Amino acid sequence: GALFGVPGPVTLSRQDSPVPxxxxxxxxxxxxxxxxxxxxxGSTGYSGQPLDVLVAVTPDAKIAxxxxxxxxxxxxxxxxxxxxxxxxxxxxxxxxLNQRHGASLGHxxxxxxxxxRATVSTGVIRDGxxxxxxxxxxxxxxxxxxxxxxxxxxxxxxxxMGALARTRATMTExxxxxxxxxxxxxxxxGTFIELYAGxxxxxxxxxxxxxxxxxxxxxxxxxxxEVLLAVLSSGLYSHRGADWRQQGQFPRLRLTQGGSDLPLxxxxxxxxxxxxxxxxxxxxxxxxIRVAGLDPLRPFRLTLTATRDGAAAxxxxxxxxxxxxxxxxxxxxxxxxxxxxxxxPALAVVAAMLAGLALILFAQEAFVRRPKLWRRVRTGYxxxxxxxxxxxxxxxxxxxxxxAFLHALLAGFRWETFLVAPVIFxxxxxxxxxxxxxxxxxxxxxxxxxxxxxxxxxxxxxxLGVKQIPVPQALHERxxxxxxTAFVGLVALSFYSMEKALVAAEWEPFKTxxxxxxxxxxxxxLFVLAILGAGLFIERFYCRYMCPLGAGLAIPxxxxxxxxxxxxxxxxxxxxxxEQKCTVxxxxxxxxxxxxxxxxxxRCQVVMNDAATCPVLKRRARSASTPEATP
Numbered sequence: 281g282a283l284f285g286v287p288g289p290v291t292l293s294r295q296d297s298p299v300p301x302x303x304x305x306x307x308x309x310x311x312x313x314x315x316x317x318x319x320x321x322g323s324t325g326y327s328g329q330p331l332d333v334l335v336a337v338t339p340d341a342k343i344a345x346x347x348x349x350x351x352x353x354x355x356x357x358x359x360x361x362x363x364x365x366x367x368x369x370x371x372x373x374x375x376x377l378n379q380r381h382g383a384s385l386g387h388x389x390x391x392x393x394x395x396x397r398a399t400v401s402t403g404v405i406r407d408g409x410x411x412x413x414x415x416x417x418x419x420x421x422x423x424x425x426x427x428x429x430x431x432x433x434x435x436x437x438x439x440x441m442g443a444l445a446r447t448r449a450t451m452t453e454x455x456x457x458x459x460x461x462x463x464x465x466x467x468x469x470g471t472f473i474e475l476y477a478g479x480x481x482x483x484x485x486x487x488x489x490x491x492x493x494x495x496x497x498x499x500x501x502x503x504x505x506e507v508l509l510a511v512l513s514s515g516l517y518s519h520r521g522a523d524w525r526q527q528g529q530f531p532r533l534r535l536t537q538g539g540s541d542l543p544l545x546x547x548x549x550x551x552x553x554x555x556x557x558x559x560x561x562x563x564x565x566x567x568x569i570r571v572a573g574l575d576p577l578r579p580f581r582l583t584l585t586a587t588r589d590g591a592a593a594x595x596x597x598x599x600x601x602x603x604x605x606x607x608x609x610x611x612x613x614x615x616x617x618x619x620x621x622x623x624x625p626a627l628a629v630v631a632a633m634l635a636g637l638a639l640i641l642f643a644q645e646a647f648v649r650r651p652k653l654w655r656r657v658r659t660g661y662x663x664x665x666x667x668x669x670x671x672x673x674x675x676x677x678x679x680x681x682x683x684a685f686l687h688a689l690l691a692g693f694r695w696e697t698f699l700v701a702p703v704i705f706x707x708x709x710x711x712x713x714x715x716x717x718x719x720x721x722x723x724x725x726x727x728x729x730x731x732x733x734x735x736x737x738x739x740x741x742x743x744l745g746v747k748q749i750p751v752p753q754a755l756h757e758r759x760x761x762x763x764x765t766a767f768v769g770l771v772a773l774s775f776y777s778m779e780k781a782l783v784a785a786e787w788e789p790f791k792t793x794x795x796x797x798x799x800x801x802x803x804x805x806l807f808v809l810a811i812l813g814a815g816l817f818i819e820r821f822y823c824r825y826m827c828p829l830g831a832g833l834a835i836p837x838x839x840x841x842x843x844x845x846x847x848x849x850x851x852x853x854x855x856x857x858x859e860q861k862c863t864v865x866x867x868x869x870x871x872x873x874x875x876x877x878x879x880x881x882x883r884c885q886v887v888m889n890d891a892a893t894c895p896v897l898k899r900r901a902r903s904a905s906t907p908e909a910t911p
Contacts, residue, residue, distance in 0.1 A: 299415045304336070312338040313416045316349070317408030320415050333369060335409055341377040341417035341429070346370065346409055368392050368402055372409050377417045403619065404700060425507065425576050426606050427499075430483035435560040443485045444478035444510070445582075445600040451516070454586070454594070461591035471515035474561070477582045477598055480510045480568070482606035491556030498550060498568055506570045509535070509544075509582075514564045517586055524549075535571065537580035544569050576602045616699030623702040626673045630703055633669065634710050636661070637726050641718060641880070644844065648885040651893075658881065659739070662732035670729025675703045676794040677711070677723065679767065679828045680785050683774040711833070719840045720833035721880025724823060725863075729794045731823055731879070734815040735863065741816035749817045756865050759825040760877070767828035787828065820864050823879065834876040845873055845885060848896055855895045858884040 290311065292302045301315035318332035336344040346369045371392030391406065438444065454472040455465040465472075480486035486495045486508065498508060511533065513519040521532050528546045535542045552566035574580060584596040620627070640647055640657065648654055669675040681704065688698075698705050707727060714722030724731055742748070751759070766787055774781035786792075789811055792804040814821040823830055851858060852871025859867040862884060866877035873884070891897045 301416055310339060312336060312344060315412050315416045317405075317412040318350070320412040321408045331404055331408060333405060333409055333412075335372075335413045335416065337377070337413050337416040343372050343375040343377065343409070343413050345373045348405070369405065369409070372406075372413075375410075375413075377410075377414050425479065425481045425602070427481055427483065429606075430487060433484060433488050434558040438485060438488060438557070441484075441605055442601075442603045443480075443482075443606070444476040444512070445598050446474070446476050447596060447598045448474040449515075449586075449596055454517075457586070457594035458588040458591040461588040463589065465588070473513055473515040473517040473519070473584065473586070473596070475519060475582075475584055475596065475598055476510075476512040476563075478510060478600055479507050479576050479602055479606075481508050481576070485606065486510075488557050489555055489560075490552065494552070494556070502570060503572070506572045507574050507576050509569045509571050509574075511567045511569065511582070512563045512565070514561060518565060519584055520565055520567060530569075532585050534583040534585065535574070535580065536583070537574060537578060542571055542573055542580075544571065577607065616696050616702075619700050620702045626703055627706060629668060629673065630675065630706050633661075633664065633727070634706075637722070641722070641844075644882060644885065648882050649889045651886050651890050654882065654886050659736070661726060662736055665727055666729050666732040666736065669727065670732070670794045671797055673703050674795060675707055675727075676729050676790045677704065677707055677829060678785070678788055678790055679770055679832055680782060680788075681708070682829065682832050683771055683778070683781060683785075686771065687774065687778070715833070715837045716839065716841050718842070718844070718880055719875045719878060720830065720837040721878050723833065724827075724830050725879030725881045728823075730790050731820065733793060734812065734820050734822060735881075737812055738815055738819045746816050748819065750860075751818060751865065753865075753869060756824075762825050763827050763831040766826065767831040770828055771832075787826070789822070820879070824864050824877070837875060840875065843875075845878070845880075846888065847871055847873065848888065850896045851888075857893070857895060858887050861887055 289306070291305045292314075293305075294302055295313075299313075299315065300319050301313045304311040304314055314334055314336045316332055316334060318330045330350060332348075332350040334347045334349055336346070338344050348365055348369045375391060433441070439446075449472045450468070451465060451470045451472050452467040455467040458465050478485070480489055480495075481499065481502075483495070486499065489495070489510065490498065502508060511519055519532055520530060524530050524532075525546050530544045530546065530549075533544055535544055548570040550568045552568060555563065555566060579599060579601045582598045582600060584598070586594045586596060588594075640661075647657070681698075685698070698708075707723070710727070711720075711723045770781055770784055770787070773784055786804070786807075789804075789808040792798060792800050793808045798805050798808065811822045811826070818824070848871075850871075852867075852869060856869065856871070859865075859869065859871070863881045864877055864879050866874045866879070867884060868874060887893050889897075891901060
């Protein structure tokens with residue numbers, strides 16, 4: 281009862297069709313319907329798990345209230361209070377479903393704004409609420425007719441809205457049509473027949489025409505798939521004829537749609553003696569007919585056949601189309617499409633960054649031969665990754681998305697689940713493609729905002745004189761176990777409890793440092809500062825030993841097709857400079873590059889091609905400058 285603002289007890293009765301939910305009554309009066317967004321709209325959060333909200337809808341198609349029941353969204357698990365969520369969900373109370381509302385990012389002033397830094401999750405909540413509420417409100421609607429909206433109107437207003445189609449035949453036209461009849465028709469300007477017809481299922485039409493009581497009775501007789509056709513006429517000729525009841529049909533009327541005839545049975549008809557609407561013409565006959573199989577969203581034709589002894593039958597057609605004002609609003613565009621349209625500027629930025637990175641990697645041979653250019657471009661690119669892609673666009677990938685993807689594969693994969701985050705989707709697509717060419721380093725070395733933050737802070741530290749701590753190779757390799765264990769542990773925990781896995785995923789500092797820009801409780805901030813502090817002494821400390829996402833990317837990265845990082849026979853034997861310079865310690869003492877650890881920074885390639893740095897090139901230069909000894 282609280283959803284409807286009723287303090288006392290209410291009675292719930294289950295309905296499974298046309299839309300699943302519960303009918304709510306209090307004191308014998310219908311309050312409306314309650315439905316579940318998971319049951320009606322199948323709303324799934326970005327975690328891949330159900331996101332369920334109870335929505336209450338009143339008979340006049342307004343949202344009475346909403347309550348969040350279940351979710352497993354990472355951004356809603358930590359960092360945003362239950363009060364924030366409740367305030368957002370409760371903000372839908374009073375929304376008029378007869379109006380069209382966008383389902384994405386808060387541009388509609390009649391809807392609550394999404395929660396800052398939780399755009400995707402709260403957007404999914406909004407989409408589920410609106411779609412489910414609309415389905416409940418229009419659960420009695422068939423084939424797109426608005427059976428809920430109503431506003432008072434007299435006959436001129438309905439006529440102006442095109443509620444009923446009209447045709448008129450004069451006595452002169454009838455005399456011409458029945459030329460040669462045994463009993464001729466006297467020509468004149470009088471009305472042979474004036475015929476109106478249309479669908480009166482919309483309350484604005486039917487209720488105004490018939491009055492509330494008569495309209496309720498007529499609409500209550502409708503079976504699923506039926507519509508209510510009204511035929512009204514005045515003039516000399518009758519649209520019904522004298523013996524329509526005996527024949528069980530209307531011999532003078534023919535209803536067609538798409539080349540097919542639709543039956544007009546007498547048993548489905550009701551004669552209306554008087555209209556309730558003001559300022560209506562003085563009709564001679566008014567007939568309501570329940571019609572099955574008619575698609576009201578498509579045009580159809582009612583043909584009146586007039587006959588006279590000794591003359592050919594005269595067909596008077598009346599083409600009918602349901603006005604747009606009486607149709608249910610077209611379904612909202614899919615949520616993911618609205619997000620993509622809204623994020624077009626962000627996607628353009630990401631596309632430009634990916635194009636630039638592709639140029640760097642494809643042209644790496646020319647790029648790495650210019651150490652100063654490499655240093656400036658790399659530092660600048662990392663700064664853009666951190667500030668623009670990370671803090672600005674929220675483009676930080678996470679192991680949470682890997683877990684969601686694995687669960688989606690097992691529980692019925694839906695692209696819509698992942699398309700709701702356009703920037704993340706594009707990044708993952710680029711990572712998947714990049715791993716085939718270069719391995720995990722495409723993301724870890726260039727597109728990871730937290731990785732960029734670590735490398736940039738380390739560069740600042742080195743300039744300030746912070747000494748780097750070399751990690752012995754044996755210890756270095758054993759510490760890798762931490763991140764692989766973290767990845768396997770998080771994935772395994774997610775199958776036991778996604779909620780617990782999302783809490784454990786705080787092992788990643790990405791949410792605190794990037795998504796929430798350090799605006800969190802002090803334990804989370806302290807954890808990030810500790811990692812960055814360690815990274816001042818051991819470059820990319822977190823990437824090397826702790827990152828479960830990096831571990832997860834390393835596994836499929838073994839499928840890469842090309843190996844464009846060059847090595848020389850002298851590497852690891854005569855020279856170990858690249859090993860010492862490597863950002864993440866991905867080069868072993870034998871000079872081999874471990875693709876599981878390489879972040880594709882290209883530093884080793886710069887060293888190898890720098891004649892002023894590489895010992896092999898220096899030796900070659902000395903040999904070339906020394907004259908060969910003569911015998």
